[in-house]
Amino acid sequence: MSSITIQPKKLKGTIAVPTSKSLAHREIIAASLAPGQSIISNVSMSDDITATIEGMKALGALIKEEDGKLYITGALTNGLSNAHIDCHESGSTLRFLIPISLIHDNYVHFTGQGKLGSRPLDVYYKIFDSQKVVYLYRENALDLYLMGHLKPGRFEVPGDVSSQFITGLLFALPRLEGDSDIIVTSPLESSGYIDLTLDVLKEYGIQIEQTEEGYHVPGHQVYQAQKSSVEGDFSQAAFYLVADVLGNDITITNLNMETHQGDKAIVEILERMGGKLIQTEEGYKMTADQLVATDVDASNCPDVIPVLSLAMALAEGTSHITNARRLRIKECDRLHAICEELKAMNVDVTEHEDAITIVGRKDLTGVRLSSYNDHRMAMMEAIAATVTKEPVSIDNRECVSKSYPEFFNDYVKLGGEVE
CATH class of the missing domain: 3.65.10.10 (Enolpyruvate transferase domain)
Structure with missing residues (x-):
């Protein structure tokens, strides 16, 4: 499997996420x-x-x-x-x-x-x-x-x-x-x-x-x-919504805000952290002046936790993710993987048996990261590249095919620089 290097650059544009x-x-x-x-x-x-x-x-x-x-x-x-x-x-x-x-x-x-x-x-x-x-x-x-x-x-x-x-x-x-x-x-x-x-x-x-x-x-x-x-997938939209509150400008065209998808919780969580959902003629996007820490129960939305942890890493204060034990039996031990990769970007993070504590900071360090052959880890790390000062390298780029085969192509269409 091949690795990928992403230059630190903001994303901007309109995207239709994969359907649920x-x-x-x-x-x-x-x-x-x-x-x-x-x-x-x-x-x-x-x-x-x-x-x-x-x-x-x-x-x-x-x-x-x-x-x-x-x-x-x-x-x-x-x-x-x-x-x-x-x-x-x-x-x-x-x-x-x-x-x-x-x-x-x-x-x-x-x-x-x-x-x-x-x-x-x-x-x-x-x-x-x-x-x-x-x-x-x-x-x-x-x-x-x-x-x-x-x-x-x-x-x-x-x-x-x-x-x-x-x-x-x-x-x-x-x-x-x-x-x-x-x-x-x-x-x-x-x-x-x-x-x-x-x-x-x-x-x-x-x-x-x-x-x-x-x-x-x-x-x-x-x-x-x-x-x-089939309607748009909120677990995939979560990557772009988090990107938005981190200073990117991405509009998602195919979201149903009346959905029963549990991962729609990402919207309410980001709003608690200081994000604002905006409806445009083309779709939905989010903005934020300053993110603040929050506490999240992972039991009802485990799939958005990897990218949500990235938002927490750049929020003011200390965030807590609880009831996260099921993250250990995903495509990888996601609870451990999240902690290790945030640490690699110089985030103060503590791994507990079924929880994560994240102390927010103002910036992240670009570095070589591991996807753990997990699609959601790889996509979180790609979004991290939009806020680091140095390039981010990610191994096993092909793992995104599990849920979002066109992710890196869409990333480039939004202005990302991928090698």
């Missing part, structure tokens, strides 16, 4: 479960989205990309023998498709790369034990074999490990031959992602009832094919 990866995963899955043809517009292709498309194809869906649209014919009516699903490095693909693959009696092999094998799946293993689904796996590698099918009933799921387990079950359980209940056994984190799932399920005709304990899911439901469009 979180929504695209969900739209593709729902369409693949619906008899008939669905058409999904504005899907930004990335490694993770490709993994979900290929996974649903492996389970029987017919998916064709043409003229920027996905044409999907759902065909998940019977169990398939020897289905192989390569999740690459996509945690969403893995955790969403595991229960979907077991709607009918099936034999499935899940594989993946990178850190995906270290992401916990114990929530599902406990369900499999209670339902006598056979599973075999290797420690510290994604090499998982499943045999059997899910049966309707009571599913106990912690809310503070990952909302992806709940989403996977919400997609699968309506297709079972009976009613089910999802019991959330601990406080629900990342609830915005569940809201996105419920929005998409409702769009495709699936009824879910929220209860005091979690969710009641009637069985025997049929997904209804739809025509839909």
Whole structure:
């Protein structure tokens, strides 16, 4: 993998961010479960989205990309023998498709790369034990074999490990031959992602009832094919919004401020820090005269924490990021990576078990940084180059393809100098 050197220079211009990866995963899955043809517009292709498309194809869906649209014919009516699903490095693909693959009696092999094998799946293993689904796996590698099918009933799921387990079950359980209940056994984190799932399920005709304990899911439901469009991704917009409050001038054209995307929280957090959201004829941008420190609970917006930490590094005062333990099981140990790379830029930062303390300063030092082969770390470091006095070098530039393959091309279009 190649490195990249970015000259210290401000960015200016107008940009359409990639459309929401979180929504695209969900739209593709729902369409693949619906008899008939669905058409999904504005899907930004990335490694993770490709993994979900290929996974649903492996389970029987017919998916064709043409003229920027996905044409999907759902065909998940019977169990398939020897289905192989390569999740690459996509945690969403893995955790969403595991229960979907077991709607009918099936034999499935899940594989993946990178850190995906270290992401916990114990929530599902406990369900499999209670339902006598056979599973075999290797420690510290994604090499998982499943045999059997899910049966309707009571599913106990912690809310503070990952909302992806709940989403996977919400997609699968309506297709079972009976009613089910999802019991959330601990406080629900990342609830915005569940809201996105419920929005998409409702769009495709699936009824879910929220209860005091979690969710009641009637069985025997049929997904209804739809025509839909995917909105801009706030987790990607976060990089440009932070760039704005650091003195750049970037307008984002395709954001829906009424969205249920949890990462929209970046707007409110930056406003607390002194930022101001401005709507123009072309879209939205932010400005700030002086950033001030703030405290942030990372549990509901973990994906914006890398770039938010950059804003905190240049804010007046001491900021605290709490409930950040899940950052340790992303594409890298993001909690550790954030601290190490901020330290490399001469920021006073303290790493805790599930928290980060950042003491703001007036400037940053350009230096050779590590992306940790993590797309969000690489993009944060590129934004840092707009405020350093010296160039910033970043290794493994290709890692951005996981979510935003055109990031560095867009960076150059906005005036960045990349070598």
